[in-house]
Amino acid sequence: MVGESSTRTVPVKLEMGESAADRLHQTIDHFLDAANHVVDVAWDPDWKITSKQKLHDQTYYDVRDDSPLPANLVQSARNRAAEAVKGCVERWRGGKKASKPHFTSRFVSYDARTVTVNDDHATLATIDGRVIAEFVLPDESRDTPHAAYLFNDDYEVKGATLHYDEVEVCFYLHVRTKPAVENDDTEEGDAKYVSVLGVDLGITNIATTSTGRFWSGGELNHWHREYEDRRGSLQQTGTRWAHVNVQRVGRKQTGRFEQMLHTISNELVEEALENECTHIVFEQLTGIRDRLPHAKAVHKWAFDRLVEYVTYKAESEGLVVKQINPAYTSQRCSKCGFTHENNRPHNNGQDEFECLKCGYDVHADYNAAKNIGLKYLRDQQKSGRGGAPVGVRLNSGMMNVNGEYSPTALSG
Ligand SMILES: [Zn+2]
Numbered sequence: 001m002v003g004e005s006s007t008r009t010v011p012v013k014l015e016m017g018e019s020a021a022d023r024l025h026q027t028i029d030h031f032l033d034a035a036n037h038v039v040d041v042a043w044d045p046d047w048k049i050t051s052k053q054k055l056h057d058q059t060y061y062d063v064r065d066d067s068p069l070p071a072n073l074v075q076s077a078r079n080r081a082a083e084a085v086k087g088c089v090e091r092w093r094g095g096k097k098a099s100k101p102h103f104t105s106r107f108v109s110y111d112a113r114t115v116t117v118n119d120d121h122a123t124l125a126t127i128d129g130r131v132i133a134e135f136v137l138p139d140e141s142r143d144t145p146h147a148a149y150l151f152n153d154d155y156e157v158k159g160a161t162l163h164y165d166e167v168e169v170c171f172y173l174h175v176r177t178k179p180a181v182e183n184d185d186t187e188e189g190d191a192k193y194v195s196v197l198g199v200d201l202g203i204t205n206i207a208t209t210s211t212g213r214f215w216s217g218g219e220l221n222h223w224h225r226e227y228e229d230r231r232g233s234l235q236q237t238g239t240r241w242a243h244v245n246v247q248r249v250g251r252k253q254t255g256r257f258e259q260m261l262h263t264i265s266n267e268l269v270e271e272a273l274e275n276e277c278t279h280i281v282f283e284q285l286t287g288i289r290d291r292l293p294h295a296k297a298v299h300k301w302a303f304d305r306l307v308e309y310v311t312y313k314a315e316s317e318g319l320v321v322k323q324i325n326p327a328y329t330s331q332r333c334s335k336c337g338f339t340h341e342n343n344r345p346h347n348n349g350q351d352e353f354e355c356l357k358c359g360y361d362v363h364a365d366y367n368a369a370k371n372i373g374l375k376y377l378r379d380q381q382k383s384g385r386g387g388a389p390v391g392v393r394l395n396s397g398m399m400n401v402n403g404e405y406s407p408t409a410l411s412g
Helices: 018-041 054-068 070-091 145-150 180-192 218-237 240-274 297-316 362-382
Strands: 010-014 107-111 116-118 121-126 129-136 157-166 170-179 195-202 203-209 214-216 278-282 319-323 352-356 361-363 389-395 397-399
Touching: 010 145, 018 054, 018 070, 018 107, 018 121, 018 129, 018 157, 018 195, 054 070, 054 397, 070 107, 070 240, 107 121, 116 157, 116 170, 180 389, 195 240, 195 297, 195 362, 203 240, 203 297, 203 362, 214 240, 218 240, 218 297, 240 278, 240 297, 278 362, 297 319, 319 362, 352 362, 362 389, 362 397
Parallel strands: 195 278, 195 389, 278 319
Antiparallel strands: 010 129, 010 170, 107 157, 116 121, 121 129, 157 170, 195 203, 203 214, 352 361, 389 397
């Protein structure tokens, strides 16, 4: 582990236009609101919650609903709140006094995903896209911390904190850098670490993750049925105008579906980021209409788009997207590994999985999503990638390649 001592923080004065400054101020307001809200939740009268995972579970969706902050900044605000509460608990343990933290000084914590530091400017995530902030650098360029750490290839930017200086009336960016050589140890360790979000695709639920999130296919199915009915009645009239109308209904439908699939793919990528996954794993789509007898062409089209959109968005976040051969992922018990076609009692409805061996009773899509994640990890192990710690993210912890479960994978 690299100690904090190797971190060098370099303050850089920023310069920007009025609209960029305005967006940063609004982002700070929302960041402080989010961090203070998480402290409120963490600060239970009887006990203090310091686990980032627990605080995530109890605050993430509320904050996302109420706040325009992008997902990564919601996560940063939660981390800052968790660290502040943890700091209080540690002070108490050391016999010192500490009162409930409240963030008032104007700042935003950025990580490598939300800030990009260039030679003469940085781009920063805000509530409304990124802003560009120019650096105001000292005229004398030698022997400055900027020359030593910021523009030195031996150092790497790990993140930054944006501060607003009320006295100078300007923004400062405190850029955190670490020696690149030492980074190799930690960064490579991180890169080898594989944590998978498994995604099952279906008709009732268009997507289900191994963390237990479901996206209903209801709207798609409803629109599709209406479209088919309308097309049927229009085609019966048989005129040229009817043909034009059919195309128009089709285009309108396509636009609505695409928009919905963009939203779902954004949320899938967010789900992976929030659970600190490195990979998103889908099943291969070849033959999916054979595996899902009720699937229509529109479902295959939607699955193709969804995988395409997620791949595109995930790559820009540094996540890897893979597809596995889905054989037996719906028949296998994700708890004990027992595989049998009757594990899924068809007479009890499609939604239920019940293991004939261990009795594990769970939503069938959730079971399949976990198996999809596990399948990828087992394939990796077979191809000689053992050794590295690997796991599938679950809604309340993490499962490793052997199916062993650890409930505290993210506590900290
Ligand atoms: Zn079982």
